[in-house]
Amino acid sequence: MSYNEPRIFVEKIIDVGEEKIFINPRILMIRAFMAGAILAIAAVFAITVGVQTGFPIVGAVLFPVGFCMLYLMGFDLVTGIFVLAPLAWIDRRPHVTLSGVVKAITITFIGNFLGALLVAFLTSVIFTYGFSAPVNHVGEVIANIGKNRTVGYKEHGMGGMMTIFIRGVLCNWMVSLGVVGAMVSTSVSGKVIAMWMPIMLFFAMTFEHSVVNMYLFPTALILGGDFSILDYLIWNEIPVVIGNLVGGLALTGLPLFAAHMRSADIKETYSRAPSVNTSAYERDML
Template identity: 65%
Template sequence: MAYVTPADFVTKMIDAGESKIFMSTRDTLIRAYMAGAILALAAAFAVTINVQTGQPLAGAILFPVGFCLLYLMGFDLLTGVFTLAPLALIDKRPGVTPGGVLRNWSLVFIGNFAGALTVAVMMAIVFTFGFTTEPNAVGQAIGHIGEGRTVGYAAHGAGGMLTLFIRGVLCNWMVSTGVVAAMMSTSVSGKVIGMWMPIMLFFYMGFEHSIVNMFLFPSGLMLGGKFSIMDYFIWNEIPTVVGNLVGGLAFVGLSLYATHSRTAAKRASMAKTPALVAAE
């Protein structure tokens, strides 16, 4: 599968982060918009599978198709740039500033949200025949997801908020691992296999992904979910974004950078040389 060693793919991670920071506003927004839209379609696909088969594992196994497609087409998710962009700053690449990193994050957030919201409106139309009938079974399921993962957390107070944050951390630990796994191979098949495994894991475990939620919750509101816009932002999107940032940067970006790019000094070997053995 043309495996790339960690030392080499970490360099690719830093290069990718640098290129995203210097990308034009237009290109950043277009790529982020398409990434949000494609991932939203994959989420709708997975929920449809879950409802029609009654097997959540089936939806989780097939959901990564959206992630693989958007990555292979060079589109950007907020969860990915959370991990990659700061590495160019930490590596002191020329011209990279904290403002440049924040600019990239902001533009990708806006693009992802716009793309996911577009698909949310489209799918709400599909599920209700243009808002002329009650939502079908899939639409009702999306509405219930929105309730359970907003007011459901709120019912547990601080414990619910902590759980939401940790699920965000765990999510981007896996999603960013998928981003990096695609850099471990130079073949399409190798990239897809590398991405598929951690993305399947995060989706089946019900971890919180900020861009998937940009689709699920707005569409849930359109489909009669019993929660508010404020519930969505306070009890899901904002804590999820923070958790995604911590998970991707701390557990993937910084850990790989620290041990494969800025490695610590090696310990002196304790093995005896042939000369020492002969002297004994």
């Protein structure tokens, strides 16, 4: 069967998280750079399709193609590292330290940002014919997204800040389900299906993804979006990053760890103590 039992794939998640912590920083940076660039291309593709068809939902349906490509190529998004690396530390893997977790997250974040920034510049050239013509319609849409999802939040004060944070939480709940869902299957088609569904959902619901935003907002600024870099950082990127971290770890990583790794420990304890008298119901529950 091309299916891993939950106990198996959760252990695999922790193994992968441990690998991210100890991998050569230069290699991790390259993987992160490519992941940021590919996700940026997928974002502009989805927006372009939505503009061309007049139906943004079509773009949302197609957006996961970028996520699937970067995952199958073995590239890394910081939103995935938010879940994988901390679990290796929580599982008390040998030599895994909190500083190692922070280092892996930091390197991946920087790599994602640089990759997305490169695509932001390249697509801005396309949208303006090398900055020699007015911004085309897709560029105008991106510029408006930048304004609406920074200044638009700012206008609502703490209510806007709370909205950004919650959208970030819900976003990486879905994205991290895509990451771990891909580990459920051992076939390419199964991995793609498992990734496609939650990624499509987050994009259609306009939740806030820190790496997608690393493309959208710099592009909007390059194209003359009516907001500042400070607006972008305070009223989008920083609260979104925090929300992504909380959502991925609290709603995906920790529940899976508690439900499957801890239950496996309980089973192992009981298997080593056959003299313990348990009812048939209790044995079934174990």
